[in-house]
Amino acid sequence: MRGNIALVEGAIKAGCTAYFGYPITPQNEVTDHMSKRMPEEGRIFIQSESELAAINMVFGAALTGARAMTSSSSPGISLKQEGISYMAGAELPGLIVNIQRGGPGLGNISGAQGDYFQATRGGGHGDYRTLVLAPDSVQEMYEFPGLAFNIAEKYRIPALMLSDGVLGQMMEPMVMKDIEIIRATDMKDWVLDGAKERPARRVVSLLMKPGALEEHNYHLQQKYQQITEKEVRFEETNTEGANVILVGYGTSARICHKATVEARNAGMKVGLFRPITLFPFPYKRLNELASTVKGFVVVEMSLGQMVEDVRLAVEGKVPVHFYGRPAGGLPEIGKIIQEIRGMLQ
Amino acid sequence: MKKLFGKPKSLTDVRTTYCPGCGHGIAHRLVAEVIDELGIREKTIGVAPVGCAVFAYDYWDFDVTEAAHGRPPAVATGIKRMLPDRIVFTYQGDGDLAAIGTAEIIHAANRGENFTVIFINNGCYGMTGSQMAPTTIAGQITATTPTGRDVHYAGYPIRISEALAQLSGSRYIERVSVHSPRNVIQAKRALKKAFQYQLDGKGFTLIEVLSMCPTGWGVGSIEATSWIEEKVLPTYPLGVIKDE
Numbered sequence: 001m002r003g004n005i006a007l008v009e010g011a012i013k014a015g016c017t018a019y020f021g022y023p024i025t026p027q028n029e030v031t032d033h034m035s036k037r038m039p040e041e042g043r044i045f046i047q048s049e050s051e052l053a054a055i056n057m058v059f060g061a062a063l064t065g066a067r068a069m070t071s072s073s074s075p076g077i078s079l080k081q082e083g084i085s086y087m088a089g090a091e092l093p094g095l096i097v098n099i100q101r102g103g104p105g106l107g108n109i110s111g112a113q114g115d116y117f118q119a120t121r122g123g124g125h126g127d128y129r130t131l132v133l134a135p136d137s138v139q140e141m142y143e144f145p146g147l148a149f150n151i152a153e154k155y156r157i158p159a160l161m162l163s164d165g166v167l168g169q170m171m172e173p174m175v176m177k178d179i180e181i182i183r184a185t186d187m188k189d190w191v192l193d194g195a196k197e198r199p200a201r202r203v204v205s206l207l208m209k210p211g212a213l214e215e216h217n218y219h220l221q222q223k224y225q226q227i228t229e230k231e232v233r234f235e236e237t238n239t240e241g242a243n244v245i246l247v248g249y250g251t252s253a254r255i256c257h258k259a260t261v262e263a264r265n266a267g268m269k270v271g272l273f274r275p276i277t278l279f280p281f282p283y284k285r286l287n288e289l290a291s292t293v294k295g296f297v298v299v300e301m302s303l304g305q306m307v308e309d310v311r312l313a314v315e316g317k318v319p320v321h322f323y324g325r326p327a328g329g330l331p332e333i334g335k336i337i338q339e340i341r342g343m344l345q
Numbered sequence: 346m347k348k349l350f351g352k353p354k355s356l357t358d359v360r361t362t363y364c365p366g367c368g369h370g371i372a373h374r375l376v377a378e379v380i381d382e383l384g385i386r387e388k389t390i391g392v393a394p395v396g397c398a399v400f401a402y403d404y405w406d407f408d409v410t411e412a413a414h415g416r417p418p419a420v421a422t423g424i425k426r427m428l429p430d431r432i433v434f435t436y437q438g439d440g441d442l443a444a445i446g447t448a449e450i451i452h453a454a455n456r457g458e459n460f461t462v463i464f465i466n467n468g469c470y471g472m473t474g475s476q477m478a479p480t481t482i483a484g485q486i487t488a489t490t491p492t493g494r495d496v497h498y499a500g501y502p503i504r505i506s507e508a509l510a511q512l513s514g515s516r517y518i519e520r521v522s523v524h525s526p527r528n529v530i531q532a533k534r535a536l537k538k539a540f541q542y543q544l545d546g547k548g549f550t551l552i553e554v555l556s557m558c559p560t561g562w563g564v565g566s567i568e569a570t571s572w573i574e575e576k577v578l579p580t581y582p583l584g585v586i587k588d589e
Contacts, residue, residue, distance in 0.1 A: 018427060044426045048419070049452035056416040056449070060392075060423020063410050068423065086413050192408040192424070194431050196387035202402045203410035
């Protein structure tokens with residue numbers, strides 16, 4: 001199954017009842033397939049007039065308690081940042097999927113990882129974060145919408161899936177297993193559905209009363225702290241006893257995986273560390289691993305974004321090298337092995 | 346003793362932040378009266394705009410959400426599609442609806458979304474210090490048209506209700522005013538009809554309300570009502586624009 005199609009099926013399995021989207025390559029299969037599947041399931045599909053409208057429709061659907069989502073690719077995700085910031089401020093859950101393409105500007109339509117900073121630092125205006133999940137297979141494209149919705153509703157935050165054009169277009173076997181749906185128990189206490197036998201409710205992010213906004217930001221920060229403590233996810237392959245650890249997420253992790261196999265065949269002790277949550281980032285585990293290796297090689301389809309987080313995690317204990325190629329190019333296995341050799345010498 | 350006149354249940358006791366002579370207070374009250382009379386308070390969800398009416402959610406005693414500037418029609422679309430049996434309305438100013446949110450209002454109307462739009466046209470951006478709005482009349486002095494709006498330089502006052510009426514998806518559009526008792530009564534009638542159409546599932550309804558902004562116009566409260574009569578009505582004639 002194709003990654004973009006798996007995403008749709010996974011979202012439906014996860015109980016997504018509303019999808020709002022706008023065409024953009026390389027995520028068109030998501031919108032196309034949603035337009036067929038959502039009505040089949042008796043759910044809502046709307047092709048919106050813009051990315052701005054799409055994310056604000058998600059805002060509207062989410063405040064009624066619906067599991068709502070939108071998807072796009074990099075330039076469209078930039079447009080959605082306004083709405084994502086408002087959702088973060090108003091504490092509304094929802095899912096936004098970025099099938100990254102090349103940038104800046106219109107860039108091109110090939111897979112890329114240039115939106116890491118945008119995704120992991122909030123993205124829009126204000127002091128906020130979103131959950132960021134990075135799938136690296138068609139299987140995870142299918143499974144992560146459910147995980148994202150569960151966490152988003154638990155903490156009342158917008159959640160992002162940071163994928164890319166390679167994963168979206170890629171076809172590989174996968175298992176359409178059941179998806180666990182965990183609805184937050186407090187949703188009935190805040191959704192807007194009409195003030196029947198209860199006081200009227202508000203969904204707002206404007207807090208003009210002296211001190212109110214500061215208090216609200218501390219409250220948001222507390223949630224991000226909890227998420228940082230409880231929701232970190234990563235995958236390690238052959239990191240035990242490794243001299244060098246490659247760090248990559250998404251498509252880069254797949255390329256790194258190939259590189260580790262070749263390097264190990266050549267007798268090098270190389271492991272792979274794959275962050276699955278980019279926010280919260282697995283700083284703690286990487287810091288622990290820094291005490292056991294000669295160094296890290298970070299591989300990205302950008303000219304270096306996640307590498308900054310790895311360096312923050314490692315705290316200068318060992319060298320952190322970077323190898324990446326910007327939009328339009330894929331990291332080469334030979335070059336990665338060269339980096340490993342360089343570090344081992 | 347029978348109570349003949351009181352505060353609508355759908356209004357809270359919160360004192361508004363509106364300037365003396367502003368039309369928002371009248372429009373809020375009319376919305377509240379209509380919602381009470383139709384008995385729909387418990388199933389109404391309002392969408393408040395960015396602008397002077399941003400605190401509308403403090404003044405109405407039913408569920409209200411905020412929306413980003415210009416986006417209320419998109420937010421209302423999300424709400425109404427998920428809860429089609431609730432009554433959903435947006436309350437938007439002329440900057441919100443006719444400038445930054447032009448795309449959202451046109452496409453919501455064109456999809457025939459079954460919600461009601463209350464469009465307050467006071468010819469300026471009141472909240473930010475009376476800058477030119479798309480609806481500012483020719484020659485009107487604002488903070489950003491200090492010598493009066495020159496239509497050849499800054500464009501023409503936009504009659505967006507007439508434009509929306511051209512769309513096959515819109516159902517009922519009327520322009521009313523709140524500058525005199527007679528007009529207030531007609532405004533209420535129009536609002537009630539729009540909400541009733543929504544209840545009947547008839548589709549997209551929009552009531553444009555010409556409203557006074559004495560502070561923004563730099564005139565007194567009384568003068569602001571005659572300003573509408575003399576200066577605004579020639580550009581924005583009252584009446585039903587579409588009812589199909």
